Amino acid sequence: MDPLLDFTGKVAVITGAAQGFGQLLAQELAKRGAKLVISDINEAGVLNVADQIASTGAEVIAMKCDVSKNEQCKAMVDVAVESFGRVDIGVNNAGLAHEFMPLHNIEESVMDSQFAVNVKGVxxxxxxxxxxxxQQGEGAILNVSSMAGIGGAPRGSAYSMAKHAVIGLTKTGAVEYGRHNIRINAICPFFTLTAMVTNFADEEKQGKMGLSAPMKRLGEPKEIVAMMLMMLSPLNTYMTGQCIAIDGGVSAA
Structure with a gap:
């Protein structure tokens, strides 16, 4: 296996792994030798993903986790350490969107839920x-932000607020813990064909959304996960505090 993408023996914890980026990343890391603790608020969904991964011979533990609850996030790490002895990789992927609406119509309850999951959860x-x-003296963390975290998001202000906060957490953490050999980065996808998009946009709407990208299409989950793997690579040891846009050229326009 190419050493760049060889995760043999690495222990990864991934939130939001019942579908989308989290599911695909878990599957790809398992193929490359990682041991996994995966979670989701959708317990049945994440157990199903774990069963699929385990059938390939990989070591994986699945558990329910509401990332807005501090003690449940701690339990994930505790399980990883108890079962595998360490945590080499942390992927804070769980998140939620909200219905498109003008900023002046955003209710406090919407901001509360965005902050609870998308900020506190990270x-x-x-x-x-x-x-x-x-304790280990090393590790790599990857947070999932969004293009809405590095620019404006018309009609998505509460989501944008939360994803900007993820960027702040990422950069601050990278500065604080760089001396301890802990790398912390974030990935910022444009609209991608995960359930977060397909559940509220039919094919016609997806096509219109894709036109705003220079590549004239939406992203595919595998394209985002490919970059996530490279950012987490055991050989990618000098990259920290970076928030990488995977956006079909949107940020270049």
Missing amino acids: QFGMRHQIEQML
Whole structure:
């Protein structure tokens, strides 16, 4: 196996792994030798993903986790350490969107739910991953932000607010823990064909959304996960504090 993408023996914890980026990343890491603890608020869904991965011979543990609950994020790390002895990789992927609406119509309850899952959920994950990585003397964390985290998102202001906060957490964490050999980066996808998009946009709407990208299409989940793998590569040891746009050229226009 190419050493660039050889994760043999690495222990990864991934939130939001019942579908989308989390599911695909878990499957790809397992193919490359990683041991996994995967979670999702959708317990049946994440157990099904774990069964699929386990059938290939990979080591995987699945558990329910509401990332807005600090103690449940800690439990993920505890399970990884108890079962596999360490945490090499933390992927804070769980998140939720909200219905498109003008900023002046956003209710406090929408902001509360965005902050609870998309911000606190990332901080809770980072907190416990970092505590373990400090004991080990190394580790890599990847947070999932969005293009809405590095630019404006008309009619998605609460989501944009939360994803901007993920960028702040990522950069601040990278500065604080770089001296401890803990790398912290974020990935910022444009609209991608995961359930978060397909559940509210039919094919016609997806086509219109894709026209805003220079490549004139939406992203495919495998394209995002390919970059996630490279950002987490055991040989990618000097990259930290970066928030990488995977956007079909949107940020270049």
